[in-house]
Amino acid sequence: MPLTESPSLPSYAQPAQHNPTLGDNLSLQARTLLGQFGQLAKEGIQARGIRIPPAICLALNARGQLELRGQHPQAKQIHLWLSNSHALQGLFNETQILFELLHACSTNARRRDDDCFCIGITSAGPVAYFESQLPTLGGAVTH
Numbered sequence: 001m002p003l004t005e006s007p008s009l010p011s012y013a014q015p016a017q018h019n020p021t022l023g024d025n026l027s028l029q030a031r032t033l034l035g036q037f038g039q040l041a042k043e044g045i046q047a048r049g050i051r052i053p054p055a056i057c058l059a060l061n062a063r064g065q066l067e068l069r070g071q072h073p074q075a076k077q078i079h080l081w082l083s084n085s086h087a088l089q090g091l092f093n094e095t096q097i098l099f100e101l102l103h104a105c106s107t108n109a110r111r112r113d114d115d116c117f118c119i120g121i122t123s124a125g126p127v128a129y130f131e132s133q134l135p136t137l138g139g140a141v142t143h
Helices: 021-045 075-082 086-104
Strands: 057-062 066-069 116-122 126-129
Touching: 021 057, 021 086, 021 116, 021 126, 057 086, 066 075, 066 086, 086 116, 086 126
Parallel strands: none
Antiparallel strands: 057 066, 057 116, 116 126
């Protein structure tokens, strides 16, 4: 979601001006798209009576289709919703690309090629993260 400055703050309370970096711009764009994705998902979830919590984790499958990762008591309704939501799929793809670019611009970018981009839909809003697809003893590893 875009950050704005409050014009009512005195000049000494204003943040120091700096030239935005590519990372700053990508971060703003990624957060904005994530917010749009979250809003579209929230509308779809509410229209179908899907309850959160528990959170819903969404990712792309091997065929490039949006799918539910993990378990949810209303998994059938979620699968039906995802199979018919082309706008959500497109917005997920755009959001993924921006987060991958943002991650690549990070100086401490440590990500394996097999990591999976996920968006979690929670009661507090959407969360974007990368998750290892390799099986581990304790479950999935998130970055």
